[in-house]
Every structure is written in structure tokens, then in C-alpha cells.
Amino acid sequence: MDLSVSMSYVDDEKFVLTNRSGNNLLVDMYKEDEKKHLSPMELLLSALTSCAAVEIVSMIKKRRRDFKDLKASSIGYRVEKPPRYFKSIEIKYFIYSSDLTIEEAERFISLSLDKYCSVGATIRKDTIVKHDFEIIRD
Amino acid sequence: MDLSVSMSYVDDEKFVLTNRSGNNLLVDMYKEDEKKHLSPMELLLSALTSCAAVEIVSMIKKRRRDFKDLKASSIGYRVEKPPRYFKSIEIKYFIYSSDLTIEEAERFISLSLDKYCSVGATIRKDTIVKHDFEIIRD
Numbered sequence: 001m002d003l004s005v006s007m008s009y010v011d012d013e014k015f016v017l018t019n020r021s022g023n024n025l026l027v028d029m030y031k032e033d034e035k036k037h038l039s040p041m042e043l044l045l046s047a048l049t050s051c052a053a054v055e056i057v058s059m060i061k062k063r064r065r066d067f068k069d070l071k072a073s074s075i076g077y078r079v080e081k082p083p084r085y086f087k088s089i090e091i092k093y094f095i096y097s098s099d100l101t102i103e104e105a106e107r108f109i110s111l112s113l114d115k116y117c118s119v120g121a122t123i124r125k126d127t128i129v130k131h132d133f134e135i136i137r138d
Numbered sequence: 139m140d141l142s143v144s145m146s147y148v149d150d151e152k153f154v155l156t157n158r159s160g161n162n163l164l165v166d167m168y169k170e171d172e173k174k175h176l177s178p179m180e181l182l183l184s185a186l187t188s189c190a191a192v193e194i195v196s197m198i199k200k201r202r203r204d205f206k207d208l209k210a211s212s213i214g215y216r217v218e219k220p221p222r223y224f225k226s227i228e229i230k231y232f233i234y235s236s237d238l239t240i241e242e243a244e245r246f247i248s249l250s251l252d253k254y255c256s257v258g259a260t261i262r263k264d265t266i267v268k269h270d271f272e273i274i275r276d
Contacts, residue, residue: 048178083256
């Protein structure tokens, strides 16, 4: 199944993207203190983090484990010279569950990031994607 | 310079992402007729399209050419088996300018996509990124 988006110019550092359903996304490249929206590289990091998250939640529920919440914190490290691609990405997931085991969490996150997530599979092979997690019991 | 985002669960197929400046992005994986936001693979396609667009506008203006508007239409073709990564991406830019030449447009778009855009450089090498363009004179 193919995907499509259309883009329109708003100003030199701001664009609006629209998908087939007509949903909009604003993206800007303003400086940190002037930003209102995410930048393209932040979108890429967000896409990877959330793509795997959907699979993680789905696997926890299929395994009939308690699920209360899921959070994540992701960092992308860029090479110094342009084009400053991500040389490595670190994602830490925080899973709120009373009975999910450490082994299950590790397996679900690995499978999601390495096997099922389409965004992860579209990233260059030499970008190192590391993950970590914490299970919160209360 | 490294980038970071944090993610929180909204429901099984909806997440919110936040960058360092506190700007938010909602992403959902609902079906086409129920969607309110872009999906992770749409974010990736949007990131690539807009990342190059900023560079294109910048180059047109540095070259002191007339610039009225820029639009784009992008399609991502996925492989059939999971993880259904993009095997190819086609981006067509529509540049509104009275005096930009075809050669300049071709050069600016190629340079942006292949050389300057960090998102493009983070994509796997065997994903074919094709571009096309049209210059609108009025």
C-alpha cells in the first residue's frame, strides 16, 4: 500500500503537510525559543518512537498483561558534517504494568523496533538504534 | 547537535510527541476515514519533503530568483512484507517563479534531496528517492 502527502509553503521555514484523509501537520525550522512545531528531524525521531510504541502496546495486550501507560524518551545523535544524519538513536520506554516481566518487555521492544516497525526498517543500516526500558509497577 | 523528543500514550493507536521547546505533535494509526493526524510513515514522508523544501527555497533566494510559492506532492511505495519500509519515494515540487531556469530548479532540488537534507541522508541506501518538478510562471 502506498502513502502520499502534499505540501504547501507557509513561510521560508514553515510548511504544512496534508495526508490523503485531509489531516494536517505543520512543521517549522525556527530556532528553539521561537518554535511552534516540530522540525523534520524531530518528526523522524517521533515517527520511529511512536511506530514501535503501537506494536509494543499491541503485544502487551495480546499477551494479556496488565497495561496502564507507556511513555518514551528518545535522543537522536547526528554526525557533525552536513547532511547531519542520525548516527545513533537511543529510545527508552517506560511501561506501566503490574505483571509484565523484564524478559517480555525486552522481547516486545526488540521485536517492535527491529522487526515490525516500518519506520525503523526505512532508516539506514549503519544508524545504531539502541533501546532501554523501565517497568513501573504502581 | 543532538535532538530529543518525549512520547506519551493517548490510546492504543494514538500518541503525543513533545520536543525540547515544548511543541506537541499528535500521531495516530487509525483507518483512513477515522484519522485525525498523520501516521508514523506519513511523518517520515513529510519530514523528507519539507526538509528538502527549506533548502530549495533558501537556494532560490540566495540565487536572487523570483519566488512566489512552493508546493509538493509525495508518494511513498512500500514493500509488501512487514516491516513494510519504503522501497521508493517520488517527490514532485511545484515552484512558482517568473525567472528560475529549469537547470537551476533541477540542481537546487537534487542538491537539497541528495546532499543537504538530513532526513534523506538518514534513509536506507536502497530506498530510491526520485524527484520531478514543474515551474509555474504566472
